[in-house]
Amino acid sequence: MTERITYHKILGEIKHNPVPFNWNDQTLYGNAGESLTAALLANGIRTLRYHEKDGKPRGLYCNIGHCSECRCLINGVRNQRACMTPVRHGMSIEQQTELPHRIKGGR
Amino acid sequence: MYDTIIIGAGPAGLSAARILQHSQKVLIIDEYFHPGGRLLGQLYEEEKGSWWNGLKMADELYEDTKEKTEIKLSTSVYNVEFDETYTVYTTNGNFKSEHLIIATGAREKSTPLPGWDLPGVMTVGAAQVLTNFSRVKPGDKGVIVGVNPLSMVIGLELGYADIEVAKICLPQENLINSDTPREALNTLMSLGKSAPSKPLSLAAGIAETARPFHSTAVKLFPKNGVKAMGMPISIKEKIIRINGTEKVESVTVQKTDAAGTLIADTDRVIDCDFVCLSDGLAPLNEIASLLDLKHIYSEALGGYVPLHSEKMQTELPNLYVAGNITGIENAKIAIFQGELAAHQILNNEALSLNTLTKINNERKHAKVKFHKDLDDGKKMVQNFWSKLGKNPSQ
Structure with a gap:
């Protein structure tokens, strides 16, 4: 189980300002302004999407916007990078799933 | 304008x-x-x-x-x-x-290895941002793949946040990556002052006179690795795959000789819940x-x-x-x-x-x-x- 580092022996304490957000219709709490990847991981969620083609689970990889592995449906917009999106009060984020067979070209 | x-x-x-x-x-x-x-x-x-x-x-x-x-x-x-x-x-x-x-x-940079697309596998940089900026643990127990300045520094940083690093070792050789134990030892020894070179050479039993470019230094390096600055470093073990179904559950490592060739029947499983790839x-x-x-x-x-x-x-x-x-x-x-x-x-x-x-x-x-x-x-x-x-x- 992952957790927050509330006290760091060199960096000291961190301010915590919990805000609710929706993950697949479930209400979770993140630290206002942190990335959605961090907010979800702090809630023990690693699988951010299922691969469009083979349906395999995927999570955050580079966490700084280069790899696009963390793309999610955020506030109704597909393929938004969770690592580049700060968590805000009431935000909605959903897992993307395997695409229907016909979109994949019948393979 | x-x-x-x-x-x-x-x-x-x-x-x-x-x-x-x-x-x-x-x-x-x-x-x-x-x-x-x-x-x-x-x-x-x-x-x-x-x-x-x-x-x-x-x-x-x-x-x-x-x-x-x-x-x-x-x-x-x-x-x-x-x-x-x-x-x-x-x-x-x-x-x-x-x-x-x-x-x-x-x-x-990233070199693929079997299992690298599982949730819980990330770059060392990702783990660094999570740990020091977001202050969220990337996991409870991690394995770092890659022996280089960045992986050593971030290995230490995970330690400052009380996150266990179970192993730091090399990836299996492939078309893109051909790091050998000797190159890894050279890297470790040339890291400068912030580096674990001195504790490493002491822990590994490498006399100060046995310069890293001498093949004896690599031969002397224990197969199971050493603890230097609290980090379990192996240069004669390679990660051959990352295991798990829905997420990372473990890695499989295998011992190598001083030249980096895998030794048969020496593979073993190390439990972990996250893996950091470090390729520079x-x-x-x-x-x-x-x-x-x-x-x-x-x-x-x-x-x-x-x-x-x-x-x-x-x-x-x-x-x-x-x-x-x-x-x-x-x-x-x-x-x-x-x-x-x-x-x-x-x-x-x-x-x-x-x-x-x-x-x-x-x-x-x-x-x-x-x-x-x-x-x-x-x-x-x-x-x-x-x-x-x-x-x-x-």
Whole structure:
């Protein structure tokens, strides 16, 4: 189980300002302004999407916007990078799933 | 119309703005939602008790620039054009400027290995940002794949946050990656002062006289690795796969001989809930490529860098580069390079030369060295520049 580092022996304490957000219709709490990847991981969620083609689970990889592995449906917009999106009060984020067979070209 | 647009709000971009903003209209654009670039995760001990805290440095640079410089965050640049002036196309509108500084930094390289697409596998940089910036543990127990300066520094950083690192070792050899135990030992021994070289050589029982380039040093290195600075380092064990169904559950490692060849029937499973891949950094040069700049490949600099002068000039007028796009080095160098680009834009030769001296001094005394042949890489770029570059000052 992952957790927050509330006290760091060199960096000291961190301010915590919990805000609710929706993950697949479930209400979770993140630290206002942190990335959605961090907010979800702090809630023990690693699988951010299922691969469009083979349906395999995927999570955050580079966490700084280069790899696009963390793309999610955020506030109704597909393929938004969770690592580049700060968590805000009431935000909605959903897992993307395997695409229907016909979109994949019948393979 | 801006006097200068800077792409990248990291150490190089912010430090350039800090100088330019007093006499120019400046815009900084960055894709991330927080200024500071990759300063944000950095944390290492420079001298005993004196810490390089990247987050604090980022906050200071932002404090110094937020009043006078326009900073657009969460804004991605997707094209740049040059036609007497520069036009920068972004997800937040298009902007024009007379001068442009490309300070896009670096990306992490990755070599695939079986199981690397499982949730819980991430780059060391990802783990660094989670741990030191977001303050969320990447997991309870991790394994780091790759023995290099970045993986060693971040291994220590995970330790400062009480996150267990079960093993640091090499990836299995493949077409892209052929790190041998000897290369890994050379890396460990040449890391500079912040490095585990001394504790490592003591722990490994390598006498000070057994220089790492002697094959005996690698032979002496215990097969199960050593504990140096609290980190379990193995250079004669390779990770052959990452295991799990829905997420990372373990890794399988196998012992090797001193040459790096796998020894049959020595594989064993190490439980963990996250894995960090560390394959070094590469200059982030897409935007320079959009402007058709010549690029030079240098392994010592991390990959392809746009042709540039030691004063950060490029082939195009009023276009400068600064920071890790010119080669992988530490954040202090990036700050000086940003300042140098700014002095060049302001035509201040005295301050340019002064800053160039600072860069050369820092390069000599850097606590974290990213590549042993860095100076050769820098020289090669300068040779190409003197042959091919249109140096306006000459």
